[in-house]
Amino acid sequence: MDTFAKPQTARLEQLILRPALEADLPDLEWGGAYLHFRRVFRHTFELVLAGRAVIWLALLPAVGLVGQLFIQYSCDRRELADGKERAYLYSFRVKPEFRSQGIGSAMLDRVEADLRSRGYRIVTLTVARDNPRARALYERRGYRIVAADPGRWRYPDHLGVWHEVEEPAWRMEKVLEQTEISATSRAAGG
Numbered sequence: 001m002d003t004f005a006k007p008q009t010a011r012l013e014q015l016i017l018r019p020a021l022e023a024d025l026p027d028l029e030w031g032g033a034y035l036h037f038r039r040v041f042r043h044t045f046e047l048v049l050a051g052r053a054v055i056w057l058a059l060l061p062a063v064g065l066v067g068q069l070f071i072q073y074s075c076d077r078r079e080l081a082d083g084k085e086r087a088y089l090y091s092f093r094v095k096p097e098f099r100s101q102g103i104g105s106a107m108l109d110r111v112e113a114d115l116r117s118r119g120y121r122i123v124t125l126t127v128a129r130d131n132p133r134a135r136a137l138y139e140r141r142g143y144r145i146v147a148a149d150p151g152r153w154r155y156p157d158h159l160g161v162w163h164e165v166e167e168p169a170w171r172m173e174k175v176l177e178q179t180e181i182s183a184t185s186r187a188a189g190g
């Protein structure tokens with residue numbers, strides 16, 4: 001799917017970035033490519049409803065979904081997300097035919113600004129060790145490697161069959177610069 005996608009020009013000024021609604025969940029399956037993650041998406045949406053996560057979408061008029069990025073505000077691994085200072089970024093992808101045109105960077109800009117406005121100071125993520133291009137993008141944006149991560153996780157597919165994943169990764173972090181406004185609103189408890 002990735003290798004043979006014919007590049008399409010994106011008009012970045014038309015890009016819409018917004019949190020997903022329940023009705024958007026089927027689109028996250030990308031026409032079947034991510035059908036196996038159906039239950040994972042549903043579970044993430046339950047976290048959204050509980051105020052523990054947000055699913056960001058990038059859309060283009062007449063095209064629809066071109067990118068997605070998940071944020072968890074809190075999770076069991078406190079070094080990734082602690083509900084206060086650290087938020088965890090994952091499941092970040094742009095459709096192959098729209099890559100390398102700035103959509104991913106626009107999404108990161110928006111998401112980092114949103115986290116900053118909520119008082120978060122650190123964005124965490126893991127990037128597979130065999131994904132140097134994504135790592136380069138993160139490094140250009142100020143993310144730094146802080147630890148090795150075994151990258152082990154498991155998920156139930158759409159039929160309820162569990163899969164074990166092992167994808168050795170680097171854990172990266174970026175310290176968000178506080179703007180005067182968000183620093184003030186934190187001090188005021190806002």
Ligand SMILES: CC(C)(COP(=O)(O)OP(=O)(O)OC[C@H]1O[C@@H](n2cnc3c(N)ncnc32)[C@H](O)[C@@H]1OP(=O)(O)O)[C@@H](O)C(=O)NCCC(=O)NCCS
Nearest residue numbers: 092093094099100101102103104105126127133134136137
């Ligand atoms: C990483 C990704 C979300 C970035 O989105 P994007 O719209 O291509 O990002 P931008 O156009 O703003 O920035 C382009 C940079 O992203 C990185 N990138 C581009 N294509 C990529 C790919 N297939 N895989 C990984 N990184 C890629 C490169 O650093 C690229 O810079 P370059 O074009 O100078 O080499 C997107 O490329 C993608 O979906 N890649 C595959 C999935 C993935 O690796 N996700 C990250 C998991 S941690």
